[in-house]
Amino acid sequence: KLGNATAKAELGRATWKYFHTVMARFPEKPTEDQQEALRSYIHLFARLYPCGECAEHFQQHLTKYPPQVSSRKVAAGWGCFIHNEVNAMLEKPEFDCSKLGAYYDCGCAEDEEGEDE
Ligand code: FAD
Numbered sequence: 001k002l003g004n005a006t007a008k009a010e011l012g013r014a015t016w017k018y019f020h021t022v023m024a025r026f027p028e029k030p031t032e033d034q035q036e037a038l039r040s041y042i043h044l045f046a047r048l049y050p051c052g053e054c055a056e057h058f059q060q061h062l063t064k065y066p067p068q069v070s071s072r073k074v075a076a077g078w079g080c081f082i083h084n085e086v087n088a089m090l091e092k093p094e095f096d097c098s099k100l101g102a103y104y105d106c107g108c109a110e111d112e113e114g115e116d117e
Pocket of ligand 1: 008009010011012013014015016020049053054055057058079080081082083084086087090092094095
């Protein structure tokens with residue numbers, strides 16, 4: 001079933017890219033409402049993830065390591081950590097979270113600084 005495995009991996013890569021970009025763009029000083037939005041989003045994301053067995057595993061990870069949403073830095077760090085938990089489960093190498101930096105720059109900085117596109 002190589003086709004299935006390839007499709008699952010491709011969905012995973014696209015999703016992680018999006019997932020980490022959401023964290024990288026989360027406000028540095030989020031309001032209570034923004035924190036609650038991210039927390040809810042992560043739980044719904046886990047429930048609705050299209051690969052059923054992945055969704056099940058990921059929800060178990062969330063129970064063990066609840067989303068951390070107090071700031072952009074904390075959320076991005078938590079996202080990196082939880083992805084590493086999935087990496088470990090799949091026997092993939094651990095990603096160095098100190099290297100997150102500009103890794104998930106979406107080119108959306110103009111939203112913040114009025115920078116030209
Ligand atoms: P990926 O893990 O897809 O990572 C993509 C890129 O992100 C890497 O190349 C690297 O540049 C970067 N990266 C790696 N680790 C981190 C990190 N910790 N923080 C930030 N960036 C990082 N597959 C299964 O077979 N079984 C499952 O149960 C399963 N559960 C999943 C649950 C979720 C929520 C998601 C999103 C995916 C899941 N997958 C699962 C897919 C799996 O995680 C991979 O996406 C897929 O196997 C492709 O792996 P990859 O080696 O290309 O790198």
